[in-house]
């Protein structure tokens with residue numbers, strides 16, 4: 001699990017590393033520059049002209065290291081130093097002195113020098129204006145520089161952080177629009193929020209050897225999931241296992257015309273390792289579920305077309321409810337009865353979430369540790385609108401606390417919140433999964449894991465990561481455009497295999 005620290009904690013981490021590790025700050029900057037260049041050389045052709053725009057702080061110092069190293073690799077490099085009111089940092093000055101080819105370094109200290117600076121012949125622009133030291137909105141000359149960079153057609157790469165972006169709070173003003181950000185040591189909270197994609201682009205972490213112990217002891221509520229975290233949670237099968245002890249789940253899903261949701265969730269649940277599944281369906285839909293998910297038993301509703309009669313949950317380890325059930329009054333009443341009789345945590349998705357939003361008194365009936373899996377539209381119905389994505393995250397944490405349960409807010413970096421305020425962001429998955437039914441697959445998977453005895457938070461973590469991982473394997477074969485929800489199910493087996 002990678003910790004996500006604030007800008008202040010990162011400053012303390014840098015300072016602590018320099019104090020306690022056998023490395024000077026200028027050598028640490030060299031390491032950061034080397035890490036960047038090693039990535040860069042693997043991705044950018046040497047025939048490209050590279051423009052590097054540097055501030056005069058340590059981010060600018062990184063830019064100067066990068067310039068010096070890229071020259072040794074025969075890239076055509078141009079450097080611009082943007083002078084503001086702040087003084088040069090010591091390590092910036094040291095690296096400026098190390099550049100032998102001074103004629104490649106241009107200064108921008110006023111509007112005139114800016115207008116005569118031509119970025120347009122650069123194929124790639126590297127932004128090293130500001131990093132984590134940004135302390136206020138960017139204005140004046142620096143703002144004009146960022147706008148000019150943004151206006152070029154060059155491929156844009158940010159060093160550590162796109163200039164102008166606050167990493168731990170909402171940003172205001174002009175921000176560099178990177179196609180790619182290579183960030184040092186740890187992911188940054190702002191990178192995980194959809195509103196910042198336009199600035200951060202795709203991103204990757206490169207390690208530069210900042211103090212591990214300091215990171216371990218740093219206090220944070222935000223984490224990015226890694227494969228090894230999920231691997232550590234996975235339960236093995238035992239030789240004498242039988243279907244009865246691999247979990248019994250009840251899935252309440254589907255209605256007339258929306259049986260796909262039930263089929264996808266049921267098939268995903270079985271592929272995720274469930275022992276026994278009962279799918280509760282409207283009577284007219286019995287044949288459909290029996291034909292399409294033969295591993296599942298069926299429980300038949302009193303109504304032909306939608307969910308109206310609550311099946312018994314006795315002897316059931318986990319219940320998943322919601323995909324495709326619709327919003328009829330009788331469905332609401334049957335859902336209410338389900339909540340009243342449930343003692344174990346439920347997995348609540350889709351229409352069942354909308355029922356909770358439409359009838360907030362139902363929230364009080366949710367068994368503790370239940371898992372809600374809204375997409376942003378469903379989440380908005382539950383909590384109202386948000387001012388920005390940081391606000392959305394606060395609302396998610398508060399809502400988890402309010403219901404005493406787990407909220408899985410779905411998206412490119414699905415966030416999982418628990419009542420104690422901790423947030424786990426997912427790192428698997430891809431845009432090919434933005435397709436009808438992929439959420440139903442996730443519901444089946446999480447329900448399956450919950451029934452198999454995973455603790456609710458673990459079931460959410462494993463389910464979300466495995467779902468994304470299966471999607472990542474599927475996309476290699478199917479491609480982003482053609483991937484469909486059933487493909488995610490087909491790739492659960494190799495995803496499990498990879499994780500083990």
Ligand SMILES: NC(=O)C1=CN([C@@H]2O[C@H](COP(=O)(O)OP(=O)(O)OC[C@H]3O[C@@H](n4cnc5c(N)ncnc54)[C@H](O)[C@@H]3O)[C@@H](O)[C@H]2O)[C@@H](O)CC1
Nearest residue numbers: 014029057058059086130131132133134135136137138160
């Ligand atoms: N030892 C370290 O501290 C390391 C730092 N590294 C780099 O250093 C960066 C952080 O460096 P710094 O702390 O020097 O910060 P920055 O380089 O981000 O910039 C800070 C400077 O800009 C000024 N400033 C802040 N906001 C401004 C604004 N809106 N308008 C105008 N001026 C503004 C500050 O007063 C300060 O002088 C990291 O992002 C990373 O790139 C790396 O070299 C790794 C090692």
Ligand SMILES: Nc1ncnc2c1ncn2[C@@H]1O[C@H](COP(=O)(O)OP(=O)(O)O)[C@@H](O)[C@H]1O
Nearest residue numbers: 375410411412429430431434436437438439440
């Ligand atoms: N751009 C994306 N990158 C990664 N995962 C995505 C992306 N878009 C959607 N997903 C995943 O696909 C699923 C979509 O769920 P949902 O919106 O409920 O779809 P549906 O209701 O059609 O089943 C979620 O698990 C989400 O995290």
Ligand SMILES: [K+]
Nearest residue numbers: 127130159161
């Ligand atoms: K930068």
